[in-house]
Amino acid sequence: MTWSWAWRDLFRHRGRTLLALLGVGVSAALLLDMMMLSGGIERSFERLLLSRGYQLRVSPSGTLPFDTEATVGDVTALVSGLRADPEVEDAGAILGLAVQAKSAAGTAVSLVGYGVQPEAQGIYVLESGRDITPGDSNGVVLGLPAATQLGASVGDTLRFFGRLDPQTAAPGAERSLVVRGVVRFLYDARDQPSVALTLDVARWLAGPAFRDRASVLMVRVAEGPAPATVAARLQREWPAVGISSVDDLVVQFRLRLTYFRQLSLILGAIALVVTVLLVGTLLTITVHERLPEIATLRALGVARRTILLQVLAQGAVLTVGGGMLGLVLGLITARWLDTILTAFPGLPASVSFFVAAPRPLALAALTLALTGLLAGLWPAWQAARAPIAHTLRQEAT
């Protein structure tokens, strides 16, 4: 019965309680978003790096893949050596280059080109048509933005231009290629127009300076050994290049994202403080308004413990109710913010800043519940310790 009273009492001032729920909801949404942000991009980045099953990256020593325009040399020997390693299942080289192509309307479109070894590539997935094959010297696959900008579809023949002059963009090489298929590039920024062709064709378009060179190599480790162990051993065998496992890359990525983690920590802490203040203030006001009723209950023989638990329960209801509202709000705002943040130039469109993993969700819920409990402690203690006779006497005068 006293619980029924506590429940109904909470909604005696509906407007105030609903505003408090909304306030807790907004704080909870912010907390959830910050929890998702603090580790979300790392998880998303790791998932992306492993999406095609390649656990190692080989890049010019001291650089991260595609972080600079530096390239790796002696790629044929390196790929052969890696493929011959018993702990390596597969390896393939990728060369990034700038190319142009003529659209159906006759205008030149600047493109990002990837020279790949089609039998071991991990940068795109086929969407329609067919893939290029090893030794295909006339084929190309287009990303959807490139296909759209070029007005091209599967089977069309396009003129491609390479060795672009850095000042005039005048081409030094030209080649006709047939569109074999349309693909989705995994590491591309949103709306980035990209194409993939065989490594040999790409090198020919890039010029003699890129003979037997690649921007990065992707390595798939055979089942059994830990990728980090294999990476360390291969690094010792090939000291001229940098060999990193996905774990290493995530660590590097994390270092670059310290700013995001600090930001999320500060905003998350602010959200918690706001929740404590909001719930604590509301409960304190409610308790003070109800002191005569609480004193009456105590006079009738209701135990201190019951009063204490009731006020704590009211705090819990506000926090849990607000938390549920915050979950919905948080997921909606996370999606919206993700759309904004992933539109940053140069950032892979498939990376998410906010990832709803069970652990951050559970952690946010637990933190919020503890916050609600903390916020209710002081008003609950005040309610339980209210002097009965004094309170009733004051009410009567």
Place this chain on the structure above:
Amino acid sequence: MTDVLVARDLVKEFPLNERRVTALRGVSLTVAEGDYCAIVGPSGSGKSTLLTLLGGLDLPTSGSVELMGTATAGLADRALTRLRLERIGFVFQRFHLLPVLTARENVELPMAELGLGRQERRARADELLDYVGLAGRTTHRVTQLSGGEMQRVAIARALANEPALILADEPTGELDATTGGEILALFRRLHADGTTLVVVTHDDRLAAEAGRVVRMQDGRIVTE
């Protein structure tokens, strides 16, 4: 007759602006089972303070109170709270009902705290509301009731756990003469049914109905 309540040499002091005010100056009172005792006196004479000490709502500065043979001074809060729940019924001047609950729920409240089952307490609440003349108002919110009806609900609530003693503080203080008369009649009936009553009042009619009248002045009992 068994003594329900024995108070000896009660002194109560309150701090007020860095000095101490003495509200009770050595009050002794014994209430036997079945008594109907009215405590009267001018405002500030210490009547209500005495009632809070008798009911275990506050502790005396010195002196002792024994309720059904149990001294309140040595009891922990939990035990004192339990004693109030089981043995004392309170009726206040301003009713002190819980406005978000219905008349029946207000009456059920002390029984719920005692641990009675829903069916049992509902049946008893209805019985008590019928006893105080509110059989048709059980599901009304107390805010929908008149002052007299609210005081009847408060009396029904005081009777909920079949207490050995009812303590009432100015039970007609907020009511007009007619409604106050109805409450007087109810107290008369309670007394006739064997309930032990201690009532603090300014109401001469109520005092006249009580078998015992204790008159207080300046924190002392002056006549009995």
